[in-house]
Amino acid sequence: MEKVKPRTLTGFMELLPNEQIEFDRFIDILRSNYIKYGFYPLDTPVLESSAVLLAKAGGETEQQIYRFKKGDTDLTMRFDLTVPLAKYVALNYNELNFPFKRYQIGKVYRGERAQKGRFREFYQADIDIIGDGELSIIHDAEIPSIIYDIFRSLGIGGFKIRINNRKLLTGFFEIKQLSDNVENVLRIVDKLDKIGAEKVTAELGTIGVSAETAADILDFVNTNGSNKERLAAAEKYAGQNETYDAGLSELKMVAQTVKLFGVPEENFVIDFAIARGLDYYTGTVYETVITDHPEFGSVCSGGRYDNLAEYYTDKKLPGVGISIGATRLFSVLKESGFFNFGKTSPVDALIIPMTQNIEYCINAMTALRKAGVRVQTYFEDKKLKKKMTYANRINAPYAVLIGDDEIAAGKVALKDLETGEQSVCTAEEAARIILG
């Protein structure tokens, strides 16, 4: 038979078995934290009607999406989890209880040009809290607490949640007489981390911002010191612009409440340079950076918005949410040597029969499983050496050796494959040792 060469498409992450175990653990940490905070799960289709999914774009085809026809139906693969959420809330408005807190962890699709670190299929892990008409700002302060718990659970040592408020920034630019140019100024200032102060000043010049005003802007967004000092520095512009004052008041409230949630100041920084995109966010905005790896960029971002579902409904549905690009975060952590795949195993123990008495081996395996041990038996008819090689290659921490001597004694021989230590005990005792 002629063979087809097996391959996986570029930009589609497909892990080796050990890596997949770690990825699943990683996702479980996100999920269990979201659940602890009382979020509902949600699982929307990967495929949606193009008219629905591209409502914002007016149904136009975009280069970056997977869109196609099946018969007469115009279909698009979801490119994020926010648009499906908007559709879901508009569609099920009468069935939902507000504030509606939901998490969704799922794959999204973007037909981007293939390049290192860019994925075409990747997991996003989102949470959003949606209000009906209004939504308490305390939710804005709970979000950093969730991010903090997740990054702590992941075992990532140093990380900083950076927070700002879009109203504060917009108000500031209005004070600086840049009202007509707020979006352009924001876009340029957002590049500060990447291109540096000098180039930002030059670019601001091209849209008519004077060198003096540019210096004021840079001075403002570079405000440093403790969070208290940063807020104090922001006070000096207070009283000139309503939007600015509203933003400052929100930011103070959020910063103060985040503390109540137990997030330490070393992990939570007010940063006037954070802008997050241009037109969606309307209040609090978040980014999260890993201190040892600033090159990863923001690994968890989001913010407050006024209208989740304006393309589908007249209802005013304000919300606040974050998204973790799980595939990308896993991938960069993996490359930085964060995971120890050599210790990862699908089992806690492997049973190795050295007897024809399969019944005894099966009984031992059943007893171990009942005790909560992840276990399999090497049933193939091979030499002991081959069996031990398999145990080592799947990184089994323990081998449970069963020969006719053990059977006669009603026991098993438990071998710690790291230390080489071996002891003879009952299956139940073995389970206790294995589970530590």
Added chain:
Amino acid sequence: MEKVKPRTLTGFMELLPNEQIEFDRFIDILRSNYIKYGFYPLDTPVLESSAVLLAKAGGETEQQIYRFKKGDTDLTMRFDLTVPLAKYVALNYNELNFPFKRYQIGKVYRGERAQKGRFREFYQADIDIIGDGELSIIHDAEIPSIIYDIFRSLGIGGFKIRINNRKLLTGFFEIKQLSDNVENVLRIVDKLDKIGAEKVTAELGTIGVSAETAADILDFVNTNGSNKERLAAAEKYAGQNETYDAGLSELKMVAQTVKLFGVPEENFVIDFAIARGLDYYTGTVYETVITDHPEFGSVCSGGRYDNLAEYYTDKKLPGVGISIGATRLFSVLKESGFFNFGKTSPVDALIIPMTQNIEYCINAMTALRKAGVRVQTYFEDKKLKKKMTYANRINAPYAVLIGDDEIAAGKVALKDLETGEQSVCTAEEAARIILG
């Protein structure tokens, strides 16, 4: 702004929040059982190259699949999890350890005509054990043990795992001089449950099977009694055909070993009428029916095959596996009233502030979360009645009421929302009561 009508495509399951909690629990049960048996997780892309995914079909477009072009790339959405597994094993052969045990729970896509109970996007939950060249038959006997554990964990009372062997059936038809017609005969006999004995006899007649032979066939596939009696009945054809004898020997071995795994005879039936498709399976075959709902058909099927990846590699990779159509099974169980969504909640308790002291409420919430309670706080500035309505609508089992009296005493008021009972205690004591 003109609105787009929000909708979800026909054939794509999208659940309400409470239903989604139960679906996730359902999937968790499958997953935790697969893990207990030592299977590796696997997660392959939803999109693959059409040439790879349709290798078996020779790259031809099939009506039932989602296939499209993006630029020059011919893409297909996976329609099962078996073909991606075959690709994966062929591609990563040198990195894998055999027997390679993997589970995969993921969405697959079939562009079928929309009809009740048919899904276009649905979860499959598969396990397979792949050998390198050969694979012990004991794995065939472990599979029913996994099915048994899963259906018991799901709380489905009566179910029967029906088992047969393709060699036995093929051999039987050869004995009956139907060698040239085995596939057609199998196809017709497979319909016995649906169309009955009379129509099967008639259809067999149209392909030249005499009434007498048809009676023999029906007599054979209808063999009943205990498993022991059924195997004894099969003995009477032994010694005439090698394939038959090999099948009978395998079936006896599997039946005997399944018992060792602790699967009771009431849940495990040898059934000579089970055939499972036409050309893929080569030995043991399984179906699973829910006793109270035979109309669901088989909810968990699979079997033994000789060559997993023959379209991609010359390596002989025999395997045995099963697939649970998770979306369909969940959907029929839901319709039969199996789930109690009215008791399902995203929280174990809801904190209801009746004070301006938000700090105290947040501290209580943090203490409850630390103790493992899924909890949220109703932060919106509403009347108490509205807050209690929210608690009831999300089915919170407990409300934790915090007013200035409780704060002065350093306590909370814990209200059981089912019984209406209320007690005043510390947050830690509340956690113990809530977690029961």
